[in-house]
Amino acid sequence: MYEHDVLIVGAGLAGMRAALAAQAAGADVAMITKVHPVRSHSNAAQGGINAALDAQDSWEEHAFDTIKGSDYLADQDAVQVMCREAGPELIVLENMGVTFNRDDSGRLGSRRFGGATKARTYFVADITGQAILHVMYEQLVKAGMRIYEEWFVTDVVLRDRQIGGVVAMELLTGKLELIKAKAIIMCTGGGGRVYEPSTNALICTGDGHALAYQMGAPLMDMEMVQFHPTTLKGSGVLITEGARGEGAYLLNSDGERFMEKYAPSAMELASRDVVSRGEQTEINEGRGVEECVFLDLRHLGAAKIRERLMQIQEIALDFASVNVLEELLPIRPGVHYVMGGIKTDIEGAVPGFDGFYAAGECACVSVHGGNRLGANSLLDTVIFGRRSGAHSAEYAKNARHLNLNEGEILKATEDRIRRFVDRPQNGDTVAGLRLELGRMMNDQVGVFREQAAMEDALVKVGDIKRRYENVAIKDKGRVFNTDLIFALELDYIIECADLVVRSAIYREESRGAHTRLDFPNRDDANWLKHTVATRRDGETVLEKGDVTITQWEPMERKY
């Protein structure tokens, strides 16, 4: 058994920032992660991180763009905190050693992203996440942080809504351990792999969302799933919004810049929900080619592409055999981000629990509401990572460890795991079920939604859940049993899919990324509300939650 004041589940940017802050506040901190820290999905972030740093810009304008982008569903107090603290936090990152691109005069260079009225996205070529994650990892090493690396969290230990720690499996040995903690911070990232295809890494399976939900925590706005406008044909690999930020066009099969019809002012740089709907409409009305439209980078020129979009050039060549200097790149909307998540306050604390925090993509503070602006997620991870780290350390100073029966706790998890291992093969495989579920979600709970298809999706999720109860795994050993980990992850994926569908059926309007053909308009009178899903007595209860409005009254949203 191990013991810490604060245990951080996840070593992406939110987790790393939380760990540094909690340690700086004097707590005994440890992190746990199912992959090596720098393999966290934060590593894949390409385009950049937002901050109103320029003298011509202000945090209020950044906040307004964010709130408009969210279709007024974001909590404005949280957005204010994030945008106000963005500039100083970016300087902290710079001082840690992040080599942000600079302009010709030597100042930090920025690019414009979708839904933003100013160029305020700071970047390191098209590898921003990798650059920040590696620099922050160096800080962790320097701080001598205890990291349970390649350990998989299977359960959160809770007594009377107070955190006691987690149960986790060391992948190298397959051994289960209890790690006691006075506070835990969920920083487990997104659940984009509930859908197939997805821009997300295979590890983005919504583990924290599901664990929190299973322990009775509120999950907010889970219907708000972002479809990114430019994901590569076939594989679904992300082509950064930075490409459009640098001036790339979107064309349909007639060669038209079709965004003229959907967002005459912002064009390709309207917010993501607007651009994805535009593309999907073009495709549905027959002006696409093989379910895709095109991204045109040819006019940007070789020098700009080499300096700022080198990774994109490589991805296009390797995954689609397209030379972006001379050819059009076929792209389509694809699942990218979950705006919804574990409901927290602006310190990262989950209401109704002692010692339970969440930050980063798995949390819903809420700063993204119905639609996240590009480059606001990395910002969300570092701002609310830092705040939850600091706050949990303060909490831990006055809290005590729970008295826990280690043997009993570990036996319950061991019994659950043994069932997978002992069961005979029955036909269904973990990979097969995962693919079936993901494709179904893409088809039936996608860019455009309607009641009948979603009701049917709920039935299918239920069917997959039942078949999952009988699924067996081939690897019967314990050492690095990835078969077993995939099986455990599938449980989290199914839980998240169920939450997405139920929340999507519940919200009877169109707002942000949630577009219903049967309720095509935004309905502020009834639905300027969060959806909050909670498990009570084994049932999912859906309720409306208030949206915090401070100074920006909802308006019609045009780009």
Ligand SMILES: Cc1cc2nc3c(=O)[nH]c(=O)nc-3n(C[C@H](O)[C@H](O)[C@H](O)COP(=O)(O)OP(=O)(O)OC[C@H]3O[C@@H](n4cnc5c(N)ncnc54)[C@H](O)[C@@H]3O)c2cc1C
């Ligand atoms: C391809 C791509 C490009 C993107 N580009 C941008 C961009 O340019 N700008 C921007 O702002 N946003 C971007 N985003 C979004 C942004 O990168 C993510 O939202 C953000 O990095 C999430 O960080 P995180 O710390 O919350 O989680 P992650 O970085 O996903 O880390 C999750 C951590 O949790 C751990 N974990 C999960 N489950 C378990 C478990 N059961 N047991 C133990 N550990 C567990 C993992 O090991 C990992 O360390 C992009 C996303 C993708 C997919």
